[in-house]
Amino acid sequence: MKLTVPHMGLLSVAYTEILRKHGVDMMPPPRPSVNTLNLGTRNSPEFACLPFKINLGNMIESLDNGADTILMPGGSGPCRFGYYGVVQEQILKSLGYEFNMTLTDNPDSLSGMVGTIRDISDIKDKKHAFTVFYLILIKMAALDKAQSMYHWYKPREINRNESDKAYSGAVRTIGKATTYRELYRSWKEVKKIFRDVKADMKHKPLKVGVLGEIFVVIEPFANMMFEKKLLDMGVEIVRGVWLSDWLNDRFRFKPFRKNQNKLAKKWAYPYLKYASGGESIESVGKTVKFSREGIDGVIHIMPFTCMPELVAATIMNRISTDMNYPVLSLTFDENVSEVNLQTRIEAFVDLLERRKKCWKVS
Amino acid sequence: MLEGFLGIDVGSVTTKLALIDKNDDVIWSTYRKTKGQPIRVLQSALRDLSRALNPVILGLGTTGSGRRLASYLAGADIVKNEITAHAVASIETVPEVRTIMEIGGQDSKLIIIRDGVVIDFSMNTVCAAGTGSFLEHQASRLGLSVEELGGYAISSTKPTRIAGRCTVFAESDMVHKQQMGHEIEDIVSGLCDALCRNYLSNLARGKELRDPVIFQGGVAANEGIKSSFERELNKEIIIPEHFNIMGAIGAAMLARELSPKETRFRGFSIAHQQLTTSSFYCNDCHNSCGIIEIRDGENIIARWGDSCSKWSAEFEKVSN
Numbered sequence: 281m282k283l284t285v286p287h288m289g290l291l292s293v294a295y296t297e298i299l300r301k302h303g304v305d306m307m308p309p310p311r312p313s314v315n316t317l318n319l320g321t322r323n324s325p326e327f328a329c330l331p332f333k334i335n336l337g338n339m340i341e342s343l344d345n346g347a348d349t350i351l352m353p354g355g356s357g358p359c360r361f362g363y364y365g366v367v368q369e370q371i372l373k374s375l376g377y378e379f380n381m382t383l384t385d386n387p388d389s390l391s392g393m394v395g396t397i398r399d400i401s402d403i404k405d406k407k408h409a410f411t412v413f414y415l416i417l418i419k420m421a422a423l424d425k426a427q428s429m430y431h432w433y434k435p436r437e438i439n440r441n442e443s444d445k446a447y448s449g450a451v452r453t454i455g456k457a458t459t460y461r462e463l464y465r466s467w468k469e470v471k472k473i474f475r476d477v478k479a480d481m482k483h484k485p486l487k488v489g490v491l492g493e494i495f496v497v498i499e500p501f502a503n504m505m506f507e508k509k510l511l512d513m514g515v516e517i518v519r520g521v522w523l524s525d526w527l528n529d530r531f532r533f534k535p536f537r538k539n540q541n542k543l544a545k546k547w548a549y550p551y552l553k554y555a556s557g558g559e560s561i562e563s564v565g566k567t568v569k570f571s572r573e574g575i576d577g578v579i580h581i582m583p584f585t586c587m588p589e590l591v592a593a594t595i596m597n598r599i600s601t602d603m604n605y606p607v608l609s610l611t612f613d614e615n616v617s618e619v620n621l622q623t624r625i626e627a628f629v630d631l632l633e634r635r636k637k638c639w640k641v642s
Numbered sequence: 643m644l645e646g647f648l649g650i651d652v653g654s655v656t657t658k659l660a661l662i663d664k665n666d667d668v669i670w671s672t673y674r675k676t677k678g679q680p681i682r683v684l685q686s687a688l689r690d691l692s693r694a695l696n697p698v699i700l701g702l703g704t705t706g707s708g709r710r711l712a713s714y715l716a717g718a719d720i721v722k723n724e725i726t727a728h729a730v731a732s733i734e735t736v737p738e739v740r741t742i743m744e745i746g747g748q749d750s751k752l753i754i755i756r757d758g759v760v761i762d763f764s765m766n767t768v769c770a771a772g773t774g775s776f777l778e779h780q781a782s783r784l785g786l787s788v789e790e791l792g793g794y795a796i797s798s799t800k801p802t803r804i805a806g807r808c809t810v811f812a813e814s815d816m817v818h819k820q821q822m823g824h825e826i827e828d829i830v831s832g833l834c835d836a837l838c839r840n841y842l843s844n845l846a847r848g849k850e851l852r853d854p855v856i857f858q859g860g861v862a863a864n865e866g867i868k869s870s871f872e873r874e875l876n877k878e879i880i881i882p883e884h885f886n887i888m889g890a891i892g893a894a895m896l897a898r899e900l901s902p903k904e905t906r907f908r909g910f911s912i913a914h915q916q917l918t919t920s921s922f923y924c925n926d927c928h929n930s931c932g933i934i935e936i937r938d939g940e941n942i943i944a945r946w947g948d949s950c951s952k953w954s955a956e957f958e959k960v961s962n
Binding site: 311313606622624 | 707
């Protein structure tokens with residue numbers, strides 16, 4: 281069995297080595313590229329969203345490389361996503377591929393995930409599978425933490441591109457860990473790597489909050505590396521959406537980190553009183569929170585045809601007017617022009633800068 | 643010796659240059675078609691400037707969709723996006739401005755300003771309906787020059803209703819209306835109305851347009867569009883004196899604001915160099931960035947487009 285899982289940000293770094301160690305023949309797809317998107321777009325329904333297309337492209341690439349089993353989260357997902365695995369299976373079958381599709385029917389439930397690990401690996405003991413699953417979760421949290429450190433260091437770095445190197449080094453170091461002890465050691469090393477980056481601690485860069493649909497936020501290819509563009513302009517990114525937070529809301533592996541979804545619900549009141557799918561409640565709630573926390577503005581990103589985030593975008597427009605707080609909504613799909621995106625981001629950053637200078641706000 | 647700050651706005655359809663003095667007065671300006679050859683046009687414009695005035699350039703700002711090309715070519719002190727450049731120029735011209743509408747060759751923008759600071763903006767995303775290129779195309783199809791369109795539009799008293807959601811549909815609707823026997827003045831006027839509706843529903847949705855409203859960009863030359871906007875918004879619309887070169891003026895003002903001790907402008911000699919561009923895809927990682935090079939004969943003078951600065955590191959970057 282050669283197992284493949286479509287990419288979603290750094291998630292593949294978290295599980296690949298660990299599952300390999302436990303006898304799973306992992307075959308990660310190539311990182312999403314123009315080729316992935318072309319394959320995905322050609323074989324997808326036109327109004328499926330960008331995550332669907334990139335996932336499908338990834339699956340086709342892996343199957344072409346010799347994978348025979350696909351693992352895909354499914355079930356009663358947060359939006360249309362729950363149904364994607366089933367549709368993708370149909371599309372791939374009609375393209376003539378032969379493979380097994382393992383859908384995790386209930387990615388929200390612990391027993392479901394532990395069961396999946398027992399199905400695919402040589403671990404038969406329930407308790408052992410449970411510890412392996414938690415290791416993956418904690419590794420994901422470490423990766424997210426490293427990324428947020430990168431977001432902090434990049435605008436403050438003194439030698440150009442030093443923090444980029446530190447970040448890719450950190451991801452590599454964490455990626456190698458396969459046991460709790462190794463993970464602990466690698467984390468110590470990561471802290472050292474970042475401590476060695478020369479940074480101007482007194483510098484106060486502009487802070488921009490990034491919110492939106494989780495796949496587009498965490499997968500750099502899907503958002504045309506827009507975070508890198510922002511960081512290169514010397515802006516600090518405060519991200520409101522993390523994969524580890526999403527996982528933590530479900531599996532509670534970080535006991536001191538509060539349930540972000542519940543908090544967001546509190547902040548979102550009275551603009552949005554119930555979850556309307558996707559990350560909409562987080563987007564609305566955290567916009568309100570960011571506006572109070574002295575973050576200069578919010579960029580809200582979503583894939584084209586994303587219903588939940590479209591709801592959020594409309595509400596955020598209202599918050600923006602009510603609180604006199606800058607919000608920029610960006611939509612991504614395969615037809616977005618990079619020049620247009622660059623112009624918008626630059627103009628938004630200029631807007632924040634001038635606003636800060638002339639009005640002395642926040 | 644004449645001294646001044648130069649602003650270059652390389653747009654999709656036209657290239658604009660403006661030279662301003664220290665008091666922000668425009669000394670010299672030019673407005674010419676890019677014709678898909680930004681380098682050639684920029685060189686000839688610089689040649690004309692050096693021949694006409696031969697000024698000392700104290701600072702150079704570039705803007706427009708070709709701002710990076712222009713900055714690498716001429717050596718800019720500041721590179722700014724067109725939204726900021728337009729806002730800066732308009733605020734300087736009409737200090738109390740609160741709404742700026744800009745329609746250029748291929749994009750249209752709406753900028754909302756309060757107390758002299760941009761607070762919101764929007765820009766057309768997927769469709770170029772209602773921009774200069776489309777108007778020009780329709781004018782030539784009707785056998786008119788684009789300058790004549792405005793006159794035709796305001797002479798109409800009973801505009802025909804044209805579908806303006808999409809340029810292709812607008813065109814077929816216009817053909818249909820022509821064949822039904824509507825007068826050309828009415829069709830042109832209806833077209834202006836349609837473009838104006840399209841602009842407002844695409845860009846101004848949910849935004850509050852307050853007085854005073856400035857309308858600029860190449861399309862502002864068209865009287866018909868102006869009067870359509872006035873009718874639709876029920877507001878007076880101001881068209882500044884230099885409406886078609888506002889971006890270039892803004893870029894020059896930003897350069898003046900910066901007032902660099904020593905400009906990075908390469909001098910007018912670049913107008914006589916043999917410049918060529920080429921591009922290739924770097925396949926060293928999965929990003930496959932498109933890398934662009936400018937050569938002067940055999941020498942590479944600039945290279946950009948990579949996200950890892952592997953190719954561009956040796957060529958000093960201009961800060962944003």
